[in-house]
Amino acid sequence: MKYQYFPGCSLKGMGKAYEESFLAVSRALGVEVKELEDWNCCGATAYMSVDETKSYALAGRNLAIAERNAGDVIAPCSACYLVLNKTMNGLKEHTELNRKVTGALKSAGLDYKGTAKVRHPLDVLVNDVGLEKIKKHVKAPLSGMKFAAYYGCQVVRPYATFDDQDEPVTMDKLIAAAGAECVTWPLKTRCCGGSLTGTVPEAGLRLAYIILKEAKKRGAQAIVTPCPLCQFNLDGYQDQIAAKYERIDMPVLYFTQVLGLAMGLSASELGIKRGIISAEAVLAGR
Amino acid sequence: MSDNKNKQADLPRVGFYICHCGSNIAGTIDVVEVSKYVSGLPGVAVSREYKYMCSDPGQEMIAQDIKDHKLERLVVAACSPNLHEETFRKAAAKGGLNPFFFQMVNIREHASWVHTDKGAATQKAMDLARAAVARVRHHQSLEKKRVPVDPNVLVVGGGIAGIHAALTLANAGKKVTLVEREATIGGHMALFDKTFPTLDCAACILTPKMSAVKSHPNIKLWTYSEVEKVEGYVGNYKVKVKRKPRYVNEDLCVGCMECIDACVFKEAKFPDKFNQGLGKRKPVYIDFPQATPKVVLLDPQTCIQLKTGKCKKSCAEVCDRKAFDFEQKEKFEEIQVGAIVLATGFKAYDAKRDHQYGYGRYPGVYTALEIERLVNASGPTSGEVVLRDGKKPKAVGIVHCVGSRDAKSNKWCSRVCCMYSLKLAHLIKEHSDAEVYNFYIDMRTPGKGYEEFYDKLLSEGVHFIRGRVSDVTDWAVTPEEEGRLVMRVEDTLAGFVRRIPVDMVVLSTGLEPQHDAQEVRRRFNIGCGSEGFFQERHPKLAPVNTFTDGIYIAGACQAPRDIPDTVAQAGAAAAEALALIDAGFVELEPNTSHVIEDECSGCKSCIPLCPYSAISFEENKKKAIINEVLCKGCGVCAAACPSGSIRQNLFEDDEIFSEIEGVLAK
Numbered sequence: 001m002k003y004q005y006f007p008g009c010s011l012k013g014m015g016k017a018y019e020e021s022f023l024a025v026s027r028a029l030g031v032e033v034k035e036l037e038d039w040n041c042c043g044a045t046a047y048m049s050v051d052e053t054k055s056y057a058l059a060g061r062n063l064a065i066a067e068r069n070a071g072d073v074i075a076p077c078s079a080c081y082l083v084l085n086k087t088m089n090g091l092k093e094h095t096e097l098n099r100k101v102t103g104a105l106k107s108a109g110l111d112y113k114g115t116a117k118v119r120h121p122l123d124v125l126v127n128d129v130g131l132e133k134i135k136k137h138v139k140a141p142l143s144g145m146k147f148a149a150y151y152g153c154q155v156v157r158p159y160a161t162f163d164d165q166d167e168p169v170t171m172d173k174l175i176a177a178a179g180a181e182c183v184t185w186p187l188k189t190r191c192c193g194g195s196l197t198g199t200v201p202e203a204g205l206r207l208a209y210i211i212l213k214e215a216k217k218r219g220a221q222a223i224v225t226p227c228p229l230c231q232f233n234l235d236g237y238q239d240q241i242a243a244k245y246e247r248i249d250m251p252v253l254y255f256t257q258v259l260g261l262a263m264g265l266s267a268s269e270l271g272i273k274r275g276i277i278s279a280e281a282v283l284a285g286r
Numbered sequence: 287m288s289d290n291k292n293k294q295a296d297l298p299r300v301g302f303y304i305c306h307c308g309s310n311i312a313g314t315i316d317v318v319e320v321s322k323y324v325s326g327l328p329g330v331a332v333s334r335e336y337k338y339m340c341s342d343p344g345q346e347m348i349a350q351d352i353k354d355h356k357l358e359r360l361v362v363a364a365c366s367p368n369l370h371e372e373t374f375r376k377a378a379a380k381g382g383l384n385p386f387f388f389q390m391v392n393i394r395e396h397a398s399w400v401h402t403d404k405g406a407a408t409q410k411a412m413d414l415a416r417a418a419v420a421r422v423r424h425h426q427s428l429e430k431k432r433v434p435v436d437p438n439v440l441v442v443g444g445g446i447a448g449i450h451a452a453l454t455l456a457n458a459g460k461k462v463t464l465v466e467r468e469a470t471i472g473g474h475m476a477l478f479d480k481t482f483p484t485l486d487c488a489a490c491i492l493t494p495k496m497s498a499v500k501s502h503p504n505i506k507l508w509t510y511s512e513v514e515k516v517e518g519y520v521g522n523y524k525v526k527v528k529r530k531p532r533y534v535n536e537d538l539c540v541g542c543m544e545c546i547d548a549c550v551f552k553e554a555k556f557p558d559k560f561n562q563g564l565g566k567r568k569p570v571y572i573d574f575p576q577a578t579p580k581v582v583l584l585d586p587q588t589c590i591q592l593k594t595g596k597c598k599k600s601c602a603e604v605c606d607r608k609a610f611d612f613e614q615k616e617k618f619e620e621i622q623v624g625a626i627v628l629a630t631g632f633k634a635y636d637a638k639r640d641h642q643y644g645y646g647r648y649p650g651v652y653t654a655l656e657i658e659r660l661v662n663a664s665g666p667t668s669g670e671v672v673l674r675d676g677k678k679p680k681a682v683g684i685v686h687c688v689g690s691r692d693a694k695s696n697k698w699c700s701r702v703c704c705m706y707s708l709k710l711a712h713l714i715k716e717h718s719d720a721e722v723y724n725f726y727i728d729m730r731t732p733g734k735g736y737e738e739f740y741d742k743l744l745s746e747g748v749h750f751i752r753g754r755v756s757d758v759t760d761w762a763v764t765p766e767e768e769g770r771l772v773m774r775v776e777d778t779l780a781g782f783v784r785r786i787p788v789d790m791v792v793l794s795t796g797l798e799p800q801h802d803a804q805e806v807r808r809r810f811n812i813g814c815g816s817e818g819f820f821q822e823r824h825p826k827l828a829p830v831n832t833f834t835d836g837i838y839i840a841g842a843c844q845a846p847r848d849i850p851d852t853v854a855q856a857g858a859a860a861a862e863a864l865a866l867i868d869a870g871f872v873e874l875e876p877n878t879s880h881v882i883e884d885e886c887s888g889c890k891s892c893i894p895l896c897p898y899s900a901i902s903f904e905e906n907k908k909k910a911i912i913n914e915v916l917c918k919g920c921g922v923c924a925a926a927c928p929s930g931s932i933r934q935n936l937f938e939d940d941e942i943f944s945e946i947e948g949v950l951a952k
Contacts, residue, residue, distance in 0.1 A: 166641035166757070186644075186759030214761060 001128060002071045003119075005033040006062060008042050008080035015077065015228030017271030021256035022076050022121060024269045028260070029129055029137060033074060036066055043087070044079040056097060057104045059087040063118075064110035072117040074124055076256075078154035078227040084118040085159050120155055121256065122170040122226055123162035134177050139264035141179025142286050147258065148183050148220035149175055150211060150234070152192055152227040165189070171255050175224060178262035183218035187211055192230040197237055208233045209241045212248040221282045222251040224258050235276045251279035261286075297329035298358035298423050301351050302415065305339035305364035307394055312337075314398035316408045320363070323412050327419050331355050340370050345377040352381025359383075359422040363391040363415050386428040386876065386936065389418040413949050420948025424940045428876040433915055435521035435836075436624035437867045440465065442513055445473020446849055447629035447841025447856040449495050454860035455627075456504035460867060463621055464499060465527055466509045470577035471496055473631055477560070477655060479662035479669070481849055482709040483739035489576060489664070496578040509579060514618065516810055519915040520836035521624045521872050531614035532583035533592065538609035541580030545570050545601035545610070556588045558666070562656045565666030570601045574664060584612075625836045625863035628820065629856060630806060632842035635689025635696065635795040642757040643685060643793055649674040650771050651758060651791045654706060661713040671718040671790075679720045679789035683773045684711055685755045686726040690796030698817060700796035700846040704730045707794045708740055711748045714792075723749040723786055725775055733848070751786075753778045758791050797846035810837055811899060820844050830859040833918075834898075835872065838862050877919035877936045881910050885931030892923035892932060 011019035026033050041047075043059040063084065066073045075081040091098045092114055102112045125134065149171045156165045163170045168189065172182045192211060196204030212234060215223050225231050235252040242248070252275065260270040261283065272279055302324045306312035317335040325333035332355050336344050339362060351357060360383060362374045367390040375385035393411040401407040437460055441452045444466030452464045464471070475481075476496075478488035499505050508527060515526040546568055554566035560573040569589035572582045584592060591597035591612055602610035637645035637653045645651045650673055652660070659665040660672075672678055684707045690700040704726065711722045729750070731737045744750070753775040762768045763785070770787040777784045799818035800806070807814045812832040813821035820839045823831035830838045840859035841852040866872065888908035893901045900916035901923060903909075912923070912932070924934040933939075 164641055167647070184647075186757065186761045210763075 001030070002032045002034070003124065004066050004069055004071050004073045005035045006039055006042070006066070006073050006075045006080055006084070006118075007035060008039075008044075008075065008077040010077045010079070010228035014232055015254075017274040018076055018228055018231070018254045018256065020269065020271040021254055021260045021265075024265050025256045025260045025263065028263050028265060029125075029134065031124070031129060034069075034071075036062065036073065038065060042075075042077075042080040042083045044083045048083070053097065053100055056087055056090060057101045059083050060091060060101045060105055060112055061108070061110060063088060063114075063116045064105050064112040066116045067111070067113055072119045072124075074119050074121055076121050076226070078120075078152055079229065081118060081120050082154040082159070085161075088114060088116070088118065089159075120162065120226070122155065122174070125259075126170045126173060127162060131173055131177050134174065134259070138178060138262045140262055140286075142258065142262050143179050145180040145282075145286055146183060146219055146221050147175055147180055147224045147253075148185060148215035148218060148222075149188060149255075150192075150215070150223045150225045150230060151188050152225060152230040153189055153194075155226060156189060171224065171226060174255055174259060178258050180258065180262075183215070183220045185214060185218050187214050192227075192233045193237075194229065194233070197233050201240070204233070205237055205241055205244055208237055209245050209248075212238070212241065212250050213246075216248055216250055220250070221285075222253050222279060224253050224255050226255050238277055249277060251275055251277045251282055253279055299331040299356060300327075300329045300359040300361060300419055300422060301348065301355065301357040302327075302330055302333040302419065303339055303344075303348060303360075303362045303364075304333075304335045304393070304411075304415070305344070305362070306335065306337045307339075307365060307398075308337065311364070311394050311398045314401060314404055314407045315393060315411045316404065317411075319408055320411050320415060324361075324415050324419065327416060329359075329423060330419060331357060339364050340373050345373065345380070348374070348377040349381035352378065352383050357381070357383065358387065359425065360388040361391060361415065361418045361422050362388070363393045363411060363418070365394040366392045384427040387422070387425050389422040389425065391415055391418045416951065417945045417948035420951075421941050421945035424938065424944055426935070426938070428935055430873045430876055431914070432871040432873055433519075433521055434871050435867055435869065436523075436622050437461070438463070438621070438623045439625045439627065439863050439867070440513075440523070440525055440621065440623040441627045441629060443473070443629035443631055443841070443843070444468070444471030444499075444507075444509065445629060445631045445841060445852075446475045446492065446495075447631070447843075447852045447859075448473070448627070449492075449499055450853050450856035451627045451629055451840055451860045451863075452499055452505055453495060453502065454857055455863060456502045458860075458864055459504065460864070461504050461506070463506045463508060463527075463623070465511050465513055466507075467512045468573070469510045469532065469581075469583050470573045470579070471499060471507070471509060472574075472576075472578065474655075475849060476574065476576075477562075477658050477662075479658060479665070480709060480713060482705045483733070483735040485709070485712070493576045493578075496576065500578050507579065508619075510583065513806075513809065516626070519913065520834075521866070522915075523623050523626060523836065525621050525623060525626070527619050527621065529617050529619060531616050532581065533586075533589075533610065533612055533614050534582050534584065535609045535611050535614075536579060536581050538607045539581040539605075540607060541572065541577075541582065543572060543582065544604050545582055546572070548600045548604035550590065550598055550600055556585070561659045561666045562653070564656055564659055625838065625866050626810065627838045627840055627856075627859045627863055628806070628810060628812070628832075628843055629840045629859070630800055630803070630843040632797040632846065633800050635700075635798050637688060637793045637795050639695060640688055640793070643688065643755070643791065644758045644771070645793055648758065648760060648771055648791075650679075650789055651793065654703070654710060654792055654794045657710050657714070657792050661710070661717055669717060671714055671720070673790060677789070678718060681721040681723070681770075681786075681788040682714050682718075682790040682792060683723045683725060683755070683758075683771075683786060683788040684792040684794060685758075685773075686724065686794045687754065688793040688795045689798070691727060696796055696798060696817065698796075698846070699730065701730070702846060702848045703794040703796060705733070705736055705739070705848065707792075708743050708748075710792060710794075711743060712746065715746060715748065720790070721749065723751060723773075723788065725751050725753060725755045725773070727752070727754055733850070751775060751777050751779075751784065753784075762787075797842055800843065803843070810834065812837055812839070830855055830862055836863075836866060874915060875919060877934065878914040878917040879912050879919065879921070879924050879932050879934040880914065881912055882931045882933060883907070883909050885929055886910055887929050887931075889928060892927055895922050895926050897922070 043055040193204035193207040321335040557563040558565040558567040586592040663669040767787040838859035840856040
């Protein structure tokens with residue numbers, strides 16, 4: 001199994017732990033991932049609403065580069081995953097946009113055909129690698145641990161290609177394969193606060209607080225997510241949430257970290273210590 | 287001009303008539319000019335314009351001209367042939383001309399209605415008229431054929447539509463076979479407690495009709511049976527029906543139900559399909575006390591004897607009529623009928639598909655059909671509105687439009703849900719002390735007494751909130767919400783998002799085509815619309831006819847509809863079938879295709895292309911053969927035949943080519 005890996009800015013920055021754990025788990029499972037050469041910003045951020053055509057060209061450049069090699073593109077960051085898929089769909093549906101963007105890419109020596117496939121690691125792990133194989137690699141099952149699987153909005157909306165939009169289950173299955181338990185809760189895809197935590201904190205903090213509070217109420221020891229922005233909002237603002245509402249103290253892990261731990265990889269390999277709310281106390285009990 | 291006239295000697299004499307259609311045609315096309323122009327064309331003996339050619343004087347003029355001027359061909363330039371082709375064919379016949387020596391030119395829909403430039407439209411009308419005049423010379427004299435009609439009728443589906451159609455036909459003296467796939471007739475209506483808006487008891491009005499079906503001397507009732515194969519054509523269908531084994535002899539069982547008490551399973555423990563899984567049944571069961579026929583049956587999935595062959599068979603022992611037959615096998619029977627009424631009904635939308643409403647996840651979430659059984663006196667709780675844990679709900683929320691008017695699932699309005707939601711709200715109020723909330727997008731109550739019923743509900747203290755519920759969760763944020771279901775909705779009248787805690791949620795699921803509608807459609811050779819409901823021949827003027835003659839549709843298999851509309855439509859379908867049968871024969875349009883046997887190479891290309899399955903292969907001669915009764919004259923085979931050995935009446939090569947030459951000539 002060979003894939004191309006599109007890290008995006010998050011996995012090289014504040015989501016470093018996601019990259020570390022994703023690559024470590026892939027390696028251990030024999031999934032070959034090669035970083036896309038000379039990749040650029042996916043075009044997420046506000047740029048989409050500033051100049052849509054240019055943002056399509058920006059994202060399209062990555063796709064055109066990916067088309068030169070074999071293998072699906074894995075985009076672990078939810079925003080990258082969404083923007084790259086949106087770009088592909090947009091260029092397929094709108095001929096005028098396609099003409100402009102492919103023309104721009106051509107002038108940069110790139111040939112965009114629309115043949116790349118952008119996948120999410122949840123999709124690849126569950127549908128390509130398979131739960132059976134993953135279970136075979138689980139050497140240190142996380143028995144007795146209880147997690148809240150929190151997907152965020154972007155991996156299933158609007159493109160619900162590999163999971164349900166309202167009640168996704170792929171991450172729950174992976175967590176179960178790791179030997180841990182998932183709480184049942186209805187907030188799996190509710191808003192984490194998105195960029196509002198920075199722009200309109202009184203709204204953003206409240207949204208993040210809702211997720212944290214409910215996860216704790218349901219008995220979760222940690223929240224597990226596939227999204228760097230969700231991870232950052234839920235993990236990074238807990239002091240401010242404590243000042244405004246109440247202290248929750250809930251570690252927020254990437255699902256690849258959870259899988260890695262169950263597969264017997266070391267905490268340092270998986271970037272466990274990078275979390276602001278320490279997961280050490282919770283994980284010590286496993 | 288004189289040149290033209292010189293050539294006329296050996297050409298058939300053509301009469302040309304152009305209609306003003308009031309100002310519909312004459313407003314845009316200079317009909318006098320067209321008439322003048324055509325009068326100069328070769329072979330044209332008469333050319334006239336008239337205000338309304340389809341009127342009696344118009345037709346009379348044509349008939350008279352045929353006699354007076356010894357016309358041999360007729361061309362009328364007027365509206366669409368769909369409207370008046372038949373009218374002018376009759377006028378031709380009245381004048382003593384073979385009705386197929388006629389060609390119609392559509393200068394209304396094809397010219398005057400779609401153009402504004404008078405000059406160009408007039409020119410176009412002239413071109414089209416010239417083409418028709420050139421074509422009609424080559425027309426042949428044709429005859430309509432007649433085939434006899436078998437007076438027996440098959441009705442498929444034993445819901446209220448099938449029941450009503452079968453009774454109507456039987457009362458008119460026709461022999462009817464009613465085939466129903468479930469063990470009892472009654473359909474969805476048998477599940478209901480009350481019907482809107484009159485609130486009369488569904489069973490009280492339905493069961494007498496069910497008994498009437500069972501006891502009618504002209505009706506043969508085959509339940510637990512399915513149509514397997516249909517062959518033949520209008521007036522002469524051969525139908526093969528599969529009769530599934532009940533493991534109980536239907537002629538012997540009297541429905542005393544002692545066997546059910548005697549079953550080795552002391553407790554009923556298997557989900558009861560009739561009660562939507564809310565109740566339990568034993569392997570030997572009857573759907574409900576008034577099931578028709580009142581005959582028990584065995585479920586092979588749960589009956590120990592049928593599964594393992596090792597049971598005491600106490601059910602059979604206690605039966606003094608010796609009705610049990612564990613060796614019963616499915617059997618096939620064949621019947622001959624002249625007409626078929628399809629009344630195969632609908633399927634309720636699967637509420638699990640809308641994950642946001644938590645059906646199947648939260649025990650407090652129900653479908654409307656489940657609530658129909660809960661409020662029903664003969665249902666699993668004897669009419670008591672209680673939750674799955676036996677507690678009484680303090681508040682109930684009814685979500686309209688689940689699986690209706692939704693781009694993500696079904697776009698159509700299911701038409702009955704607003705009204706049945708109101709009915710359920712009323713019944714829940716009547717059967718409990720719960721507060722009832724209706725969440726609706728638009729309240730749709732078009733029907734006799736329907737809006738009045740909505741008014742009545744408003745005065746009964748039922749809450750109405752306009753807005754689509756975004757989700758149903760157990761996410762509580764206030765002490766009042768703890769342990770309950772929270773419905774979140776944007777109240778679009780009040781203009782803010784509300785959270786309403788309830789104990790019971792009712793999902794008003796929409797109506798969908800049956801899961802096997804496509805298979806059934808193919809079996810009966812009829813059409814389906816894009817959403818999968820059976821396609822009527824015309825949405826307004828032929829709502830119970832299909833594109834296959836002799837096959838009629840009634841009820842919710844055609845589109846979502848309520849009981850009054852279903853019954854009306856079933857009556858209409860029965861009347862159409864009667865009109866066909868009582869005529870005694872059908873006349874066939876002569877525009878059919880036929881194979882020139884000497885030229886056919888037997889390549890079989892035409893056979894799979896025929897949408898009406900009219901072409902078969904004669905193995906002895908190795909030639910294709912077209913059944914002209916089944917042929918609808920679509921022309922696909924004639925166009926596709928590689929050797930050009932399929933010809934179609936009224937579309938012969940010389941007719942088409944001369945029409946093309948005519949339209950292109952200047």
